[in-house]
Amino acid sequence: MRPSNRQANELRQVRLTRNYTRHAEGSVLVEFGDTKVICTATVEENVPPFLKGKGQGWVTAEYGMLPRSTNSRMRREASQGKQSGRTQEIQRLIGRSLRAVVDLEKLGERQILVDCDVIQADGGTRTASITGAFVAISDAINGLIAAGKLTESPLKDHVAAISVGIFENSPVLDLDYPEDSACETDMNVVMTGSGDFVEIQGTAEGVPFSRAEMNQLLDLAEKGIKELIVLQKAALSQ
Amino acid sequence: MRPSNRQANELRQVRLTRNYTRHAEGSVLVEFGDTKVICTATVEENVPPFLKGKGQGWVTAEYGMLPRSTNSRMRREASQGKQSGRTQEIQRLIGRSLRAVVDLEKLGERQILVDCDVIQADGGTRTASITGAFVAISDAINGLIAAGKLTESPLKDHVAAISVGIFENSPVLDLDYPEDSACETDMNVVMTGSGDFVEIQGTAEGVPFSRAEMNQLLDLAEKGIKELIVLQKAALSQ
Amino acid sequence: MRPSNRQANELRQVRLTRNYTRHAEGSVLVEFGDTKVICTATVEENVPPFLKGKGQGWVTAEYGMLPRSTNSRMRREASQGKQSGRTQEIQRLIGRSLRAVVDLEKLGERQILVDCDVIQADGGTRTASITGAFVAISDAINGLIAAGKLTESPLKDHVAAISVGIFENSPVLDLDYPEDSACETDMNVVMTGSGDFVEIQGTAEGVPFSRAEMNQLLDLAEKGIKELIVLQKAALSQ
Amino acid sequence: MRPSNRQANELRQVRLTRNYTRHAEGSVLVEFGDTKVICTATVEENVPPFLKGKGQGWVTAEYGMLPRSTNSRMRREASQGKQSGRTQEIQRLIGRSLRAVVDLEKLGERQILVDCDVIQADGGTRTASITGAFVAISDAINGLIAAGKLTESPLKDHVAAISVGIFENSPVLDLDYPEDSACETDMNVVMTGSGDFVEIQGTAEGVPFSRAEMNQLLDLAEKGIKELIVLQKAALSQ
C-alpha cells in the first residue's frame, strides 16, 4: 500500500497551468500532486559565447527551490553564495532533456533560458520541471512563430519525465516525498513522445537492483510518460 | 492621470492569501495588483550565535526575485554567487520592520525566519513583502500559541508598508512599475497600526524634493497604510 | 544632557582637509569630531558598460572601514571575501547622493569613482562620507576644468548629510557613537545647498516615532546641513 | 570499426597499481588505456556533522582533473574559485557508488575520503575512478583491520563501473575520447560483484535511444564490469 493510497502504476494528479505569470514568453505552473513548480521560458536574441557565429541556437535551464518549499527550511543558495551539487545536477538534466527535442539550427541564433523554481516540494521536482518546462518552451516557440521570427517550429517531439522506484519491495510510479525518502531504488526517466529515452538515471539508495527490477521500473515509466504527454497536448491545445 | 487610471490616493487591489503553501508555519501570497510575493515564516528553536543565552529571540528576513518575475530576465543570484546590494538592502529593511513590532523577549529563545520571494513584479515588491510578511509571522506566532509554546503573543502592533512618490509632478500612492521607473521621488514608508513610523526611506531619483512635497507624500502613505492594516486584520480574522 | 555635553542642535567640530593624500584627483580628510574618513575622487576616462555610447558620465562610490577603526576589531571585508549588507547600503547611498547634484551629461563620457575609507569611527561615518566626498568631487571637477577637459562645471548644487535622532526622548543633531548605539530613532538626511532633500532614511530602532518627532528631527537636520554647506564652501575657497 | 581497432565488446587495457603514492591509507593508479587516475583513500577518525553520534561512518569522494590532463588546457578549478557542475556530478556519483558496497555501521564512527585525480584523460574518467577507488578503499579497510581498529570488513561486495554507448550506430563498450565525443548515446553503468546495478546514467546526446538499444548496452556493460571485477580481485590478491 502506498502512503497516498495510489495504485502502483498511478500518477499523482497532474496540472499544467499556462500563462501563470505575465512577463515570460512561456510561463507554466506544473503540479504533480503537492509538488508545484513555476517554469518560465525566456527568449533572448543572442547565444552564449561558445556558439557565436555557428548558425545555431541554444536551450539551457536553471533550477531553484524556495527556501521553505520543503518541510524544513533549506538555506537560500543566493545567500550561501553557491548552488549545491544537487541543484547543478538537476538544471543540467533539464537543459539536456529539452535540447533533445529542439532542432537548434532551426531555432536560429537565439537562446531559450528556462527557469524552474519550486514553490512547494513533495518529491519529483525534477521530473515535474522537465514536464512543465516543455510546455513553457512550446509557448515561447509559438510566440516566435506568431511574431514572424520563425517560420517553422524547431520542436522535434514532446519530452516529459517521471520518477519510478522500488518502495517496500514493489515498483511504483511517480514517487512522492514519503516514498522517495524511504525507497531503495530511485530512477528518473525522460522520454520523448515517440517513446524513446532521452535520459535514464537510476540509483540504488540502499540495496542494488536487478535487471528484472529495472525492466519493471521502465515499464512503469513508459506508461506514466505516455499519460504526461497526453496532458501536455491537452494543455497546449487549450 | 496615472497609467493605471487610479486616483492619486488609491491603492492597487491588495489580496492576502493565507496558507498559500503547505510546509511553512506561516505562508502568505500577497498581491499588490500585479506584484505577487510569497511570504513564508519559519520557526526555528534556536537563535543566531550573537544571541545565545541572552533570553530573547530573533526575527530576520531574506528576499529574492525569480529570474523572470520581471519584464526582462535578471540573472539568478544563486548562480552568480552573490546577492546584489539591492537585495540585501531590502531584506534588511524587511527584518527591521518586523522586529519593530515583535517583543523579542516574549518570543523566547527561538527565531522566525521570513522568506519573501517575488514571483511577479510590478513595482512595490518591498512594501508588499513587509505587508504580507506580517500576516505570515502572525500565523507562525499563533501556531506557537496553539502548540502551547507561547502563552502570550509577542506581537506589539501591526506593521505594513507602502510606496509613495512624485509622478509627473503629482504625489501618488502605491507606485506600480511604470510609475516607479519614471518618478522623480520615491519614498517607502513603514508604519505601525498605531500610526507611528518604523522606517521612512525617501530618495530623489532626479530633482530633490521639498519639505512640502514630503509632507504630502507622508499624508498619502498614512492613508494607504491604514487601509492595508484593515486588510491584514480582515485576512487574519478569516 | 548629551554624553559630549553638546547642545541638542550642535554639530561636532567638523574639519575638511583638502589634498590629504597626493595621488587622487580629489582627496579630503573629513572629521566629524572623532569620526575620520578619507574621501578620494578618481577620474577615469571611461564609463561602465551600461552607459557606453550614451553621451553621459557616471559617479559612483565605494565605502570601507579599516578593521580597527572601531572599538572592537571588525573582520576585514577583503579577507572575508565579501562586503556586508551595511557596507553596500552605505556606498549606494553615497553614490546616489552625489549623482543628485551632478549633471551627468555635462560630465561627458567619463566617471568619477569616490572612495570613502573610515580610519576612525565614532558615529556618523556615512554622513561624514557624503559631506567630504562632495568636496573631493569638487576638486576633481575643478581639475578637469583646469585641464581644459570640461568648460563648465557639471555640479548643480552642494550636497551634505547629517544624522539626527531621538536620544533619551530628545531630538539631537549629529549623533556620536554613544548616542547612536543607544538612540531610539536614527535618521540620516541628505540635502542640497538649496535646502531640498536628496535622501531621508529614518529608522525606529526601538519605539516607532511619530510625525511630530519626525518634523523636529528634520528641523534639526536642516540647521545642521546648512552649517555643513557653509563649511564646504569655506574649505573649497581656500 | 572503432578508432582504436577494438572489438565492440572489448575493454581497453586496464591496470590497477596499488601503493602508487606513499602517504594515503589506500593509493591506486588506475589506467583504462590512456586514461589515468590517481585514487587515494584517506581514513579520518571523525564523521561529518550530520552523522555525529549516530553510530555509523561515512564514505565520500572528491574528483579533479589536472588542467592539462586533457587535449586543450582546462582552467584550474581552484583558481576559478569553484568546481564545475560536471565535477560535482562525478564526485557525487563516485561517493554513492562506494557507499553502496560499504556497511556504514560496521565501518564505525570514522570516514573514508576518496580523492580521484585525473592526470591524463582519454574518456571514461568517472568509470575508471570508481573502479580504482574500490581498490583504494579496500586497502584502507584492510589497514584498519590490520591495525585492530576493525574486526570485520564493512565491505559487502565489489563495485566497478564502465561506460557504454552507441557509436556509429553500434553499441560499444568502454568509450575512449574519440568515441565519447562523437557518440549518440552515452551510458555509465555501476554494478556490484553480484551483478546488480548501483547506478545507471544514460544520456542521448543526439538521437533518443530505444529500449532495445538500452538492453544491448546493458549486456555490454555487464560483460565489461565482470571483467573489471576479476581485475580488481587480481590486484587485491597480489
Next chain:
Amino acid sequence: MRPSNRQANELRQVRLTRNYTRHAEGSVLVEFGDTKVICTATVEENVPPFLKGKGQGWVTAEYGMLPRSTNSRMRREASQGKQSGRTQEIQRLIGRSLRAVVDLEKLGERQILVDCDVIQADGGTRTASITGAFVAISDAINGLIAAGKLTESPLKDHVAAISVGIFENSPVLDLDYPEDSACETDMNVVMTGSGDFVEIQGTAEGVPFSRAEMNQLLDLAEKGIKELIVLQKAALSQ
C-alpha cells in the same frame, strides 16, 4: 643620481607617530617619505583554533591598500571578493617577521592582530608596515603589562625592514616608487636589533644578480635597519 637626490645609502625621512587612531591597543602611522601606513595592533583574549589549549599565543597580520593610495586606482579587494596574491604574500611576511621577535609562550593564550593599511603608497609599503607594526605591537604589549595581564614582556628583540635594490646599475637603499618600478633587482630584508636576519626576499626583475651584488645590497640593508631601529627606540621612549 637617484630621482629623489638621495645618497645611495640614505633612507627617506622616516616618521613613527604613536597613538594615531584612538581605539586600538597600539596605533602607529609610519611614514617612509611619501609612503604612509596605519599600523594597528589589536589584542584579543583568544587564540586561533589550531592553538587552543597549547599554552601559547599568536601574532598575525593583515595588509590592505586604500584603492587610491596609488597613482592609478586599484580595484577594492573587498568588492572583488578576494585578496590578491601580492596582498597575501605581504601579510604573511609581516606576520612571520613579528612572530620572530615575540616569545609566544610568554604572550599567553591571547593573540595580537596587526592591521597594516596603506593610505598613500610610494614604494616600500611592506617594509614600512613591518617597521611600524613593531612599534604598534610594542604599545599593545606595554598595555598588557600596565593592565597586569603580563608580568614580563614577550618581546625578544626589535624587528625592522627595508628594501634595497640595484637601480641604474648601482645598489641603493630604501627604494621609492620611481626606483622600485625601474630597478633590476629588488630585495626586502627584515632584521632584528641584534643584527640577524629574519627574512631575505630578493628578486631579479630583469637581469639576474651576482653574489657580489647581493653582498653590497645586504651591507646597505644592515645600515638602514640599524637606523630604523634607532628611530623605533626613539619613538617608543617618548
Next chain:
Amino acid sequence: MRPSNRQANELRQVRLTRNYTRHAEGSVLVEFGDTKVICTATVEENVPPFLKGKGQGWVTAEYGMLPRSTNSRMRREASQGKQSGRTQEIQRLIGRSLRAVVDLEKLGERQILVDCDVIQADGGTRTASITGAFVAISDAINGLIAAGKLTESPLKDHVAAISVGIFENSPVLDLDYPEDSACETDMNVVMTGSGDFVEIQGTAEGVPFSRAEMNQLLDLAEKGIKELIVLQKAALSQ
C-alpha cells in the same frame, strides 16, 4: 646526521622524466627523492589582456597539491573555493623564475602556461617545480621551433632551484620534509646556469640567522643548483 643519512651537501636522488603525460606541449615528472611533481607546459596562441598588442609573450604558472600528496590530507582548494596564500606565493615564484630566463619578445605574442601539480610531497615541492618546469618549457619551445613557429629559442639560460637550511645547527642542502618541518632557517634559492641569482627567499622559522650562516647556505645552494642544471641538460639531450 641527517634523517636520510645524506651528507650535508648532498642532493636527494633527482629524476626528470620527459613526456610523462601525452597531451601537453611539455610534460615532465620531476622527482627530488620522494617529492614528485608533474610539470606541464601549455602553449596558447594568445596573451593576457594587459599584453595585447605589445609585441611580446608571457609565461605564467599555477601550482597545486593533490589533497593526499601529504601525510595528512589537506582540503581540496577547488572545493574550498580559493587558493591558499601559500599556493599563490609558490605559483608567483615559479612564474617569475621562468620569466627570468625567457626573452618574452622573442617568444612572440603567445603564452606558455605551466602547471605544477604535486602528486607526492616530501619537502621541496617549489624547488622541484621550478627545476622540472624549466625542462617542460624547454620541450614546449623546442616544439614551437620544430613547427616553424619560432626560428630562434627565446630561452636565455637554464634556471633551477633548491632549498637550503639550518638543521640541528648545521647548514644542509635540499631539505626533505622531516628536516623542513624541524629546521630553524629555510632558504629557497633560484639560480641561472651562469650562476647568478633569480630569487632568494630566506626565512628564520625560529632563531634569526647571521650573515655568516647565510653565506654558508648560499655556498650549498650554488653547489646543488649546478648539479641540477647538469641533470636538466642530461634530460634534455636524451
